[in-house]
Amino acid sequence: METSLEEQFQQKIDQEHKIEPKDWMPDKYRQTLIRQISQHAHSEVVGMLPEGNWITRAPSLRRKAILLAKIQDEAGHGLYLYSAAETLGISRDEMYHQLHSGKAKYSSIFNYPTLTWADMGAIGWLVDGAAIMNQVPLCRTSFGPYARAMVRVCKEESFHQRQGFESLWVLSKGTDEQKRMCQDAIDRWWWPCLMMFGPPDDESTNTIQSMQWKIKRFSNDALRQKFVDMIAEQIKILGMKLPDPDLKWNEEKKHYDYGKINWDEFWQVLKGNGPCNKERLDARRKAWDEGAWVREAASAYAEKKHTNQLNNSNKVYENVH
Amino acid sequence: MITTKDIDNPLIKFVLHLGDNALIMGHRNSEWCGHGPILEQDIALTNIALDQVGQARNFYQYAAELISETNGEQLTEDSLAYLRDSWDFKNCLLAELPNGDWAQTILKQFIVSAYQYHLYQALANNQNEQLAAIASKSLKELNYHLRWSSDWVLRLGDGTTESKKRMEDAIAILWSYTNEWIDFADYEMIILGDSHHSIQQDWKAKIKSVFDEAGLMIPVDGWMQKGGKVGNHTEHLGYILTDMQFLQRAYPNAEW
Ligand SMILES: [Fe+2]
Ligand SMILES: [Fe+2]
Ligand SMILES: [Fe+2]
Numbered sequence: 001m002e003t004s005l006e007e008q009f010q011q012k013i014d015q016e017h018k019i020e021p022k023d024w025m026p027d028k029y030r031q032t033l034i035r036q037i038s039q040h041a042h043s044e045v046v047g048m049l050p051e052g053n054w055i056t057r058a059p060s061l062r063r064k065a066i067l068l069a070k071i072q073d074e075a076g077h078g079l080y081l082y083s084a085a086e087t088l089g090i091s092r093d094e095m096y097h098q099l100h101s102g103k104a105k106y107s108s109i110f111n112y113p114t115l116t117w118a119d120m121g122a123i124g125w126l127v128d129g130a131a132i133m134n135q136v137p138l139c140r141t142s143f144g145p146y147a148r149a150m151v152r153v154c155k156e157e158s159f160h161q162r163q164g165f166e167s168l169w170v171l172s173k174g175t176d177e178q179k180r181m182c183q184d185a186i187d188r189w190w191w192p193c194l195m196m197f198g199p200p201d202d203e204s205t206n207t208i209q210s211m212q213w214k215i216k217r218f219s220n221d222a223l224r225q226k227f228v229d230m231i232a233e234q235i236k237i238l239g240m241k242l243p244d245p246d247l248k249w250n251e252e253k254k255h256y257d258y259g260k261i262n263w264d265e266f267w268q269v270l271k272g273n274g275p276c277n278k279e280r281l282d283a284r285r286k287a288w289d290e291g292a293w294v295r296e297a298a299s300a301y302a303e304k305k306h307t308n309q310l311n312n313s314n315k316v317y318e319n320v321h
Numbered sequence: 322m323i324t325t326k327d328i329d330n331p332l333i334k335f336v337l338h339l340g341d342n343a344l345i346m347g348h349r350n351s352e353w354c355g356h357g358p359i360l361e362q363d364i365a366l367t368n369i370a371l372d373q374v375g376q377a378r379n380f381y382q383y384a385a386e387l388i389s390e391t392n393g394e395q396l397t398e399d400s401l402a403y404l405r406d407s408w409d410f411k412n413c414l415l416a417e418l419p420n421g422d423w424a425q426t427i428l429k430q431f432i433v434s435a436y437q438y439h440l441y442q443a444l445a446n447n448q449n450e451q452l453a454a455i456a457s458k459s460l461k462e463l464n465y466h467l468r469w470s471s472d473w474v475l476r477l478g479d480g481t482t483e484s485k486k487r488m489e490d491a492i493a494i495l496w497s498y499t500n501e502w503i504d505f506a507d508y509e510m511i512i513l514g515d516s517h518h519s520i521q522q523d524w525k526a527k528i529k530s531v532f533d534e535a536g537l538m539i540p541v542d543g544w545m546q547k548g549g550k551v552g553n554h555t556e557h558l559g560y561i562l563t564d565m566q567f568l569q570r571a572y573p574n575a576e577w
Binding site for chain 2: 045048049052055056057058059060061062063064065068069071072075076078079082117170171174175177178283286287288290291292293294295296297298300301304
């Protein structure tokens with residue numbers, strides 16, 4: 001009996017072959033990827049805002065340059081990811097529209113405020129650190145353009161994580177006020193970072209199908225555990241504490257146990273009730289609306305240039321014949 | 322708090338002036354990061370801001386070296402950026418003006434890039450080796466800044482009716498702040514010598530040729546603002562410094 005397109009597709013995935021944009025794919029696979037990749041792209045771009053908040057106030061010229069370069073990298077990640085999503089047949093403008101209308105989501109972590117300079121370090125170390133946990137497996141995800149984009153992204157993310165850690169390390173060795181700043185940032189960012197891995201496995205709706213399609217390779221809880229294990233060790237070097245009285249090494253499981261995550265907060269922020277949801281979306285909409293005339297001018301100019309070129313080549317053509 | 326106000330050495334004044342121009346331009350451009358009209362252009366302008374902060378660091382490091390040779394004071398790039406008050410800053414006024422819309426930002430960047438491009442070209446041949454080295458390194462960056470900003474002047478001037486109108490408005494708002502770049506202070510004349518003539522001419526010619534191609538008019542001669550080069554600034558600089566220097570002021574003597 002002949003195998004169906006759907007079966008051939010699954011076989012390809014089972015044999016670890018990449019799916020490319022021109023290949024046949026189930027509509028649901030396409031839609032899942034568009035949702036996931038665009039959400040990831042939006043996260044990179046919205047994620048520029050909380051850190052952008054401290055560029056003009058960076059405490060040294062070296063830190064200012066590092067922060068600017070980091071945020072610029074995130075914009076670049078947004079670009080690679082929008083391009084990867086475009087290969088699935090959606091335009092960048094449409095994705096922006098979905099973001100601005102609230103239809104598309106971005107990572108909720110960026111709905112938290114950056115209140116002190118230490119937040120720049122905490123974001124690099126914890127937020128980029130959690131992103132890496134999520135993203136390293138995505139370098140082997142089944143959709144070719146997404147996997148290739150993630151390879152470039154992950155290289156830079158691990159650099160960001162090291163920079164973030166180094167920045168906190170300096171604070172942890174600094175004045176009493178700097179130490180307090182460092183601990184305060186860790187206290188505020190720790191739990192929201194654990195939420196970055198998504199709801200617990202038994203409540204996660206997309207996991208099973210995504211695992212079968214190898215869009216996802218590890219469950220939310222497995223990745224969260226890996227992250228806790230990594231940070232629980234690294235924080236010892238900083239001489240700081242994670243804000244969780246239940247955090248403890250479990251010799252039997254060979255993992256750290258950790259306390260209960262406040263999932264109510266997670267769902268509230270996702271619904272739009274986080275401390276900065278409105279500011280973040282307003283900032284993106286404002287940039288888009290105020291940039292409309294700029295984009296129009298750029299395309300009008302490109303159009304004119306194109307027409308001129310055609311006219312010129314016609315002239316050449318006429319001269320020859 | 323430190324001050325460089327009493328320093329009379331023209332080379333030090335000149336190097337601080339170059340550093341201040343680069344830093345304040347970079348500061349304003351960095352305000353666009355995350356808010357640009359097109360993601361690619363957000364990246365491009367952030368890139369320029371990064372170059373400018375980098376140039377500021379080079380100039381400040383050199384200035385700190387010169388100051389310590391002169392009076393033994395131990396300064397750093399950061400003390401020069403973060404611990405001086407506005408009267409010590411020698412940047413041109415245009416650099417500190419608010420960004421306005423994309424047209425004003427583009428015009429500002431174009432005027433400054435056209436100037437810095439020709440200035441650094443002249444400085445690359447200066448007998449002061451350190452100055453020449455920083456200038457030739459920066460010149461590669463200026464190639465890009467000038468191309469990018471010229472391209473945008475063309476796009477906006479020759480784009481839509483609205484973009485042309487916005488460019489014209491930008492020119493009306495900013496024009497009186499353009500001449501300060503080539504209205505050389507004594508300390509500039511001493512370092513630049515005869516090369517100041519060609520910088521003036523090349524800067525004017527570049528602006529004219531790009532404006533001509535973009536269909537934009539150069540305003541008739543009128544009153545020109547100045548004062549930045551000797552520390553008389555607009556009200557805007559104080560707010561830039563308030564923002565920029567906050568952590569260094571609130572937590573003195575901390576390492577970051
Ligand atoms: Fe990123
Ligand atoms: Fe990411
Ligand atoms: Fe990152």
